[in-house]
Amino acid sequence: MSNHRGIKMASGEWKIVLEEVKEKFDTVIEAFDMVKETLDRHKEENRKEHEELKGEIMSVKGDVGILRTDVAVLRTDVAEIRNDLNDHRFNTELHGGKKGKRAS
Numbered sequence: 281m282s283n284h285r286g287i288k289m290a291s292g293e294w295k296i297v298l299e300e301v302k303e304k305f306d307t308v309i310e311a312f313d314m315v316k317e318t319l320d321r322h323k324e325e326n327r328k329e330h331e332e333l334k335g336e337i338m339s340v341k342g343d344v345g346i347l348r349t350d351v352a353v354l355r356t357d358v359a360e361i362r363n364d365l366n367d368h369r370f371n372t373e374l375h376g377g378k379k380g381k382r383a384s
Contacts, residue, residue: 289297
């Protein structure tokens with residue numbers, strides 16, 4: 281029998297108590313490992329989703345760049361058409377040499 285802080289138990293009882301404590305620690309460790317696995321899985325899923333979104337953003341940025349180029353070309357085309365229309369109005373016989381309305 282052992283006397284620790286006034287508790288008297290036989291060595292067999294101590295073994296039982298220690299075995300129960302060990303089982304509880306094993307349960308806590310198992311639960312911790314399960315939580316860690318879940319967090320690791322979510323971390324990996326989030327990383328993959330982040331990479332996918334990053335790729336989509338880069339694709340959209342590329343599309344925006346192409347659209348900006350297209351808009352610049354269209355502006356140039358519209359300016360040329362305006363000039364052609366103004367030249368045509370100015371030179372046409374229908375207006376008899378009068379200054380016509382300028383396209384803007």
